[in-house]
Amino acid sequence: MSGFNNEFTSEDPRCPGALPEGQNNPQKCEYGLYAEQLSGTAFTAMRHENRRTWLYRIRPSVIHTPFQKVDKGLLTHDWDAVEPNPNQLRWHPFDFPEKKQDFVQGLATVCGAGDPKSRNGIAIYVYLCNKPMEDKCLYNSDGDFLIVPQEGTLNITTEMGRMMVEPNEICVIQRGMRFSVDVKGNTRGYILEVFSDHFQLPTLGPIGANGLANPRDFLTPVAWYEDREVNEYTLVNKYHGHLFAATQGHSPFDVAAWHGNYVPYKYNLSNFMAVNSVTFDHADPSIFTVLTCPSLKPGVAIADFVIFPPRWSVQEKTFRPPYYHRNCMSEFMGLIYGKYEAKEEGFRPGGASLHSIMTPHGPDLECFEKASNASLKAEKIAEGTMSFMFESSLSMAVTPWANNTKVDPNYFKCWQPLRKYFNSNNKDAAKKK
Structure with missing residues (x-):
């Protein structure tokens, strides 16, 4: 049925x-x-x-x-x-x-x-x-x-x-x-x-x-x-x-x-029909919501189940991977198979990540450099991979077991090499990255 x-x-x-x-x-x-x-x-x-x-x-x-x-x-x-x-x-x-x-x-x-x-x-x-x-x-x-x-x-x-x-x-x-x-x-x-x-x-x-x-x-x-x-x-x-x-x-x-x-x-x-931008900018991940459990406040979820399936990326003049972000929601991510597009190393199938309310997160150095300089042609992304997110308006706490099991102490280091490109005397500095 x-x-x-x-x-x-x-x-x-x-x-x-x-x-x-x-x-x-x-x-x-x-x-x-x-x-x-x-x-x-x-x-x-x-x-x-x-x-x-x-x-x-x-x-x-x-x-x-x-x-x-x-x-x-x-x-x-x-x-x-x-x-x-x-x-x-x-x-x-x-x-x-x-x-x-x-x-x-x-x-x-x-x-x-x-x-x-x-x-x-x-x-x-x-x-x-x-x-x-x-x-x-x-x-x-x-x-x-x-x-x-x-x-x-x-x-x-x-x-x-x-x-x-x-x-x-x-x-x-x-x-x-x-x-x-x-x-x-x-x-x-x-x-x-x-x-x-x-x-x-x-x-x-x-x-x-x-x-x-x-x-x-x-x-x-x-x-x-x-x-x-x-x-x-x-x-x-x-x-x-x-x-x-x-x-x-x-x-x-x-x-x-x-x-x-x-x-x-x-x-x-695999039956999910993804919706995405065909002009410019990176749409919010809410467009990938499969199921939701709403709260009493309209538009706010106790929990959303969101996936990042294989799909075409065609945006013009756009940094295509997930943008750097601070959020009023808690984001727990898991990887079913393959490699997640914003962190191809370190985030592995059967593992997880948690970005708590207002904790900044986003692509690592390798992803940022590659995406900032890529030729913006139509391409199929996330092929051979499936990641997901449990997102919640609640501020989640970690248990003792999770706090002492398989935690990656070096996770923060993936963002440390991100360097300054700003040059107040050169409007085109970004183009020379």
Whole structure:
């Protein structure tokens, strides 16, 4: 199925007619199924914002033992554990685990802000894992996960069906949805969690009806169920920034049919229709927004997911790479593969950078010199590469783990060789660089 934030219906072909006709909650469901609603918004949310899905399942999800707090590993929302640091930060590629660990065990918080209890804020993670979640699933009561694979394929089973998500694809698992991740070998990626609201497509304004990420390119799972009893199936719940576990005697992926608009979904980044300048100047990176989670202030995002895909660069009389910049937003960047155009050395796949609110950043010396003197002909840029940015209006703090793991102490040096060209007696000094 394809689409985004629309009403979907799906039933496992093994149970034709499992979806009730004419009502959501019949007195008796077909095949002896139970009806259960999963609500992603308040019942009274405006119709165009209301998100919910009806699930028709073998057993209701309430059948489990009481939750008990368990070790949360490197997952934290303690934003005061490290002294504030306004400096530019860069991380070398995060190491794969030496011991066997699954997706949940491999979650490590890099930075964030806010509080899930008050439903306002974000957290950014990397996941580092090398084994599947066996008879184990996770659901998040705190927020939505936007998952960006960098190395290795994620085979994700959800209550609504299964998704295979590869590097250069993303997926979103929304609040409350149970899911399990199967991997083979070393697997690494990034996660943006939003506590406040759900991700949505950005408005297009003067761009018009088409462009950026098109709704039809977002894919949702097809209903698939397993009727499987086990001695002990573990449910892990992320709640208030902690992990809790309960057990049950059956697989939670027992939904034979469902309908609604509150669903997990995936998107292939190669389908993004980039928009750019064809005259002069470098357009702001907001033109590359794939998904956004808006704040209560119009035009300001709690979080944007932005990509820098392969595209044509044709501007005249223009310094084409990203301009030097100080910003009222926090910018966390990651690299899926290839080399980022503004820093071809040092910023590597599986690593990251953080430029905090009003911290200056921009191209390194090599990029500046090359771009300032390049012949301005039409050229394809970012070929063989895909980088992205999690941008937020919140001022993010770094965790102790991220403060002591793979940090590049020499990052600041990439700007130090930038020299003065100014000559008050020579208007054409810049032309002689």
